[in-house]
Every structure is written in structure tokens, then in C-alpha cells.
Amino acid sequence: MSKFKKALLCSIAPMLVAGMLGVTTQAVASGERLYGRFTNDNELYAPRDYREWVFIGSNVTPNDMNDGAAAFPEFHNVYIDPGSYAHWKKTGEFRSGTVIVKELASIGTKEAPSGHGYFQGEFGGIAAMVKDAKRYPDKPGNWAYFGFSADSRHGAIQEESACSACHQQNAGQDQVFTQFYPVLRAAKP
Ligand code: HEC
Known part of the structure; x- marks a missing residue:
């Protein structure tokens, strides 16, 4: 040389x-990195690293406040991917590419040294919603909903009526229940 x-x-x-x-x-x-991996049919593979994303809140609908038969009697621990959280902080909007995961955790004990209450037991399944204008141009708000069975690595897009209708009707902003997530409200510009 x-x-x-x-x-x-x-x-x-x-x-x-x-x-x-x-x-x-x-x-x-x-915040441009995208999260979520998809099959060729645009089904989401079960996210694995979501516990390292941004934790936005935990709602609980216990059986004993719902006539013994709550639809989801567990805690719902909710995470948003970090890239979309960064975008939310800048714009107050959910970007195309947003992945939100809800992980169920059973109610364990109702007694702790701090008092009576509801305390998390064991993890259950996960559900997720993904906003993507390119993958889901025909879905309302470009949101697709996924439920995962314990043995499947990727989800099934649920009936619109089963998930989307309730979210469209009742959620605070763009099908996300922002009214229950002070973390999101505090970060909104
Ligand atoms: C009857 C209304 C209703 C239906 C049907 C419903 N959800 Fe939800 N969902 C809620 C409410 C209310 C919350 C927030 C409070 C909570 O977790 O209890 C929520 C929270 C979520 C969250 C966390 C993000 C957010 O918007 O708060 C995800 C993800 C989610 N649901 C996915 C699904 C999926 C997937 C389905 C269908 C299998 C579904 N939901 C069906 C009412 C509903």
C-alpha cells in the first residue's frame, strides 16, 4: 500500500x-427507532423486552368490586415503547409505530404490612395494541389489537367489535385510556 x-x-x-x-x-x-416485530401478515410477535420500556400505569378491576366476575380480575401493567414515549413527550400524539403492551398480573394477597389492599401476585398473559398507518391503513385510527395465548409467539388481530369499539368509544385520546395514565398526562407538552 x-x-x-x-x-x-x-x-x-x-x-x-x-x-x-x-x-x-x-x-x-x-426517538425514531421502531419497536415491535411483525409476521408477513402484519401480526405482532409477542414482545419480549417490554418490561424495559416506559411503564405508564397499572389498573386493577378486582372480582370483589365486580359481583365476583370481572372481565379481567388482574392488575393491568401497561408499557409504551421508548421511541413512542419520546415522540409523545415532544408532540402529545401517538406516532405511527406506537406499541403499547398490557401485562396481566394476578391479585396476590390483600394484606401487607402497609395495610389492607390489592398486591400483585403472578404474571398472566399479555395483550397489545399497535398504531401503524402503513400496516393498518383501513383500521380506525390505524390501531390493531392483539391477544396472545400462552403458547403463541405472535398474536391474532381480534374482532374490531371485541377490542376497538370499546377503546374508540371510551378512551381519553386516540383509543388509549390516557385518563388512567398520569405518567402520560404529566409528560404531554
Ligand atoms: C369493554 C371495553 C374494553 C374492551 C372490549 C377491551 N378493552 Fe382494552 N382497555 C379497556 C380499558 C377501560 C382499559 C384501561 C383500564 C384498564 O386497564 O382496566 C384498557 C386498556 C388496554 C390496553 C392498555 C392501553 C390503554 O388503552 O389503556 C391495551 C393494550 C388493551 N386494553 C388491549 C385490548 C385488547 C387487545 C382487547 C381485545 C382483546 C381489549 N383491550 C378489549 C377497555 C376495553
Whole structure:
């Protein structure tokens, strides 16, 4: 290799590396990284790392406040992907690409040193909703809903009537129950 080539490489290589690093950091910093993996039919694979996302709240609808027969008698621990949380903080909107996971946790004990109450027991299943204008152009608000059975890695899009109708009718903003998530309300610009 000629001296000239060596010199050229030495000066270009670090620039290339810095350039690549710069792009990566910028994409993450501006919240552009997308979460969620999909089958060819645009079904969501069961998210795995959601407990490292942003925790937005935990609602509980216990049996003993619902005539012994609540639809979901567990805690509902809800997480939003970090990229979409960053976008929410900037704009107050759910971006195309938003993934929200609700993980069920049973009610364990109702007694703790702090007093009587509801305390989380064991994890149950998960459900999720995804907003994506490209994947779901015909769904209301571009939201698709997924339920996961314990043995399936990707979800089934549920009947519109089963999930979407209730969310459309009752949720605070864009089919998400923002009225129950002070974390989201506090972060909204
Ligand atoms: C009868 C109304 C109703 C139906 C039907 C319903 N949900 Fe929900 N969903 C709620 C309410 C209310 C909350 C927030 C409070 C809670 O968790 O209890 C919620 C919360 C969620 C959340 C967390 C984000 C948010 O918007 O609060 C996800 C994800 C979710 N539901 C998915 C689903 C899926 C998937 C289905 C269908 C299998 C479904 N829901 C059916 C009422 C409903």
C-alpha cells in the first residue's frame, strides 16, 4: 500500500466510524427507532423486552368490586415503547409505530404490612395494541389489537367489535385510556 493510500485511509476511517455512530445516536435520540416485530401478515410477535420500556400505569378491576366476575380480575401493567414515549413527550400524539403492551398480573394477597389492599401476585398473559398507518391503513385510527395465548409467539388481530369499539368509544385520546395514565398526562407538552 502506498504511503498516500495509508494516509488517506487513516484520515477517512475515523470519519466513517464517527459518521456511523453519529447516525445511530441521532436516530435513537430523536426517538425514531421502531419497536415491535411483525409476521408477513402484519401480526405482532409477542414482545419480549417490554418490561424495559416506559411503564405508564397499572389498573386493577378486582372480582370483589365486580359481583365476583370481572372481565379481567388482574392488575393491568401497561408499557409504551421508548421511541413512542419520546415522540409523545415532544408532540402529545401517538406516532405511527406506537406499541403499547398490557401485562396481566394476578391479585396476590390483600394484606401487607402497609395495610389492607390489592398486591400483585403472578404474571398472566399479555395483550397489545399497535398504531401503524402503513400496516393498518383501513383500521380506525390505524390501531390493531392483539391477544396472545400462552403458547403463541405472535398474536391474532381480534374482532374490531371485541377490542376497538370499546377503546374508540371510551378512551381519553386516540383509543388509549390516557385518563388512567398520569405518567402520560404529566409528560404531554
Ligand atoms: C369493554 C371495553 C374494553 C374492551 C372490549 C377491551 N378493552 Fe382494552 N382497555 C379497556 C380499558 C377501560 C382499559 C384501561 C383500564 C384498564 O386497564 O382496566 C384498557 C386498556 C388496554 C390496553 C392498555 C392501553 C390503554 O388503552 O389503556 C391495551 C393494550 C388493551 N386494553 C388491549 C385490548 C385488547 C387487545 C382487547 C381485545 C382483546 C381489549 N383491550 C378489549 C377497555 C376495553
